[in-house]
Amino acid sequence: MSKELMIERIEKAQKEIEAKREKIQQGKFRQNYHFMAETGWINDPNGLIYFKGKYHFFYQYNPYSGFWDCMHWGHAVSEDMIHWEYLPLALAPSEVYDDHLKGGCFSGSAIEHDGKLFLIYTGTCNNGNGFEQAQCIAYSEDGIHFEKYEGNPVITAPEGVPTDLFRDPKVWKHDDTYYVVCGASQNGFAQARLYKSTDMFHWEFVNVLAESRGEWGYMWECPDIFALDGHRILAVCPQGVPSEAEQYQNIYQSGYFIETEETRTVDASFKGTKETRTVDASFIEWDMGFDFYAPQTFETPAGRRILIGWAGVPDAEYSSNPTNEGWQHSLTVPRELRYHNGKIYQLPIRELGQLRKKEILPEKESYVLDNGCGELIFDGIAASSSAAICVQIGTGCSLSYEKGLVTLQFTDDSGAGRGKRVARCEAVHKIQILMDVSILEIYINDGEIVMTSRIFFPEKDATVRFLGQAEMIQAWQL
Numbered sequence: 243m244s245k246e247l248m249i250e251r252i253e254k255a256q257k258e259i260e261a262k263r264e265k266i267q268q269g270k271f272r273q274n275y276h277f278m279a280e281t282g283w284i285n286d287p288n289g290l291i292y293f294k295g296k297y298h299f300f301y302q303y304n305p306y307s308g309f310w311d312c313m314h315w316g317h318a319v320s321e322d323m324i325h326w327e328y329l330p331l332a333l334a335p336s337e338v339y340d341d342h343l344k345g346g347c348f349s350g351s352a353i354e355h356d357g358k359l360f361l362i363y364t365g366t367c368n369n370g371n372g373f374e375q376a377q378c379i380a381y382s383e384d385g386i387h388f389e390k391y392e393g394n395p396v397i398t399a400p401e402g403v404p405t406d407l408f409r410d411p412k413v414w415k416h417d418d419t420y421y422v423v424c425g426a427s428q429n430g431f432a433q434a435r436l437y438k439s440t441d442m443f444h445w446e447f448v449n450v451l452a453e454s455r456g457e458w459g460y461m462w463e464c465p466d467i468f469a470l471d472g473h474r475i476l477a478v479c480p481q482g483v484p485s486e487a488e489q490y491q492n493i494y495q496s497g498y499f500i501e502t503e504e505t506r507t508v509d510a511s512f513k514g515t516k517e518t519r520t521v522d523a524s525f526i527e528w529d530m531g532f533d534f535y536a537p538q539t540f541e542t543p544a545g546r547r548i549l550i551g552w553a554g555v556p557d558a559e560y561s562s563n564p565t566n567e568g569w570q571h572s573l574t575v576p577r578e579l580r581y582h583n584g585k586i587y588q589l590p591i592r593e594l595g596q597l598r599k600k601e602i603l604p605e606k607e608s609y610v611l612d613n614g615c616g617e618l619i620f621d622g623i624a625a626s627s628s629a630a631i632c633v634q635i636g637t638g639c640s641l642s643y644e645k646g647l648v649t650l651q652f653t654d655d656s657g658a659g660r661g662k663r664v665a666r667c668e669a670v671h672k673i674q675i676l677m678d679v680s681i682l683e684i685y686i687n688d689g690e691i692v693m694t695s696r697i698f699f700p701e702k703d704a705t706v707r708f709l710g711q712a713e714m715i716q717a718w719q720l
């Protein structure tokens with residue numbers, strides 16, 4: 243255990259950030275209102291929580307280059323989830339269980355316990371016996387400086403679970419007990435494993451909460467459990483699900499199961515009830531775009547359930563140009579969740595409205611977004627299975643709807659290798675588009691379908707044109 247080593251590693255990373263910050267901020271593809279790391283690489287959002295008056299964001303972070311490597315936890319706080327202040331990194335690799343160039347402090351979550359901010363994360367190392375992942379604790383009095391628990395790791399992979407497939411603890415509290423769900427694999431089938439504790443240090447296995455029988459992959463990353471409007475949701479990121487023409491189009495998936503009486507293996511108090519571990523067939527993908535993965539949800543003090551995803555996918559074949567600028571990726575805007583008609587609708591949080599600077603008026607039926615940054619709403623669209631519509635975005639990107647199929651397609655380099663993604667939809671009446679220099683988030687029918695994609699306009703400004711019938715079109719510069 244070396245408290246000093248973690249402090250040293252954080253200081254080293256901060257110096258690197260300090261040295262590169264200014265240059266990287268000038269990158270052509272830097273976004274304006276999406277959350278990015280100051281320098282280097284970002285992937286999963288971690289530890290989302292409202293603690294002592296502020297929203298805290300932690301994130302998987304390599305401050306040293308625009309590529310995934312040696313995971314640290316970045317940290318930022320906000321009062322409105324829109325404007326962020328970066329804090330010193332929260333975690334850096336420093337211990338025998340998390341100090342590795344191809345490992346580090348992997349994803350996890352946060353909770354308040356004993357007046358302190360607790361993090362539970364996956365320590366990943368390789369000390370000669372292959373990669374080993376185990377769940378670890380760190381805590382902080384001030385919510386800024388963290389200390390790793392000397393008894394780490396607190397949960398290790400049981401017999402039968404490969405040690406390199408056991409990660410991403412998501413914690414919550416129910417009555418007086420803490421619960422954690424972890425992604426795992428057994429006999430080649432993905433699992434969500436449930437643990438409980440009364441003190442955050444000693445954990446007891448409850449049960450395998452849900453398990454793939456092969457149809458939902460060999461591994462679930464970043465599991466999450468929450469209740470939404472009376473329904474209990476299990477969200478997971480399956481790896482190993484074969485792509486289909488209209489579903490599971492990315493290399494790894496991200497979505498949720500809505501639990502039913504038949505599929506639940508723990509009751510409303512999270513007590514194990516039965517051994518049936520199958521999940522039903524209703525896996526619903528969060529986002530049908532090219533760049534979305536590893537989301538995490540949390541609840542605000544007012545009871546809003548917010549989801550934030552990584553606007554990227556691991557091991558994607560297409561490229562994302564900003565690595566040349568010394569940084570890579572961002573998070574999606576925070577989305578508020580709502581259960582409606584058997585699925586979850588996602589909408590950009592209303593706080594984003596404060597970013598609307600000035601309304602953009604059409605010029606020859608086109609909307610020009612300075613610096614590729616703005617918001618567009620097309621409402622009252624007359625689109626059905628027989629009437630087609632199309633939104634042209636920049637030089638080679640289009641969003642169209644025809645015969646029940648929404649298609650997001652790139653035909654030039656603005657897609658940097660991205661081709662086509664589709665989503666089934668009975669009717670399209672509203673489209674909201676958030677553009678931010680090198681990212682596009684598309685919300686259809688108030689969040690019934692969402693598509694997130696990176697985009698790399700060759701020109702500075704972006705021209706958007708709507709072809710079809712809409713009762714109202716609004717556009718703002720953001």
Ligand code: FRU
Nearest residue numbers: 286302313348349409463536
């Ligand atoms: C998901 C993921 C997690 C892991 C982390 C490592 O993108 O692979 O399973 O904890 O990223 O950075």
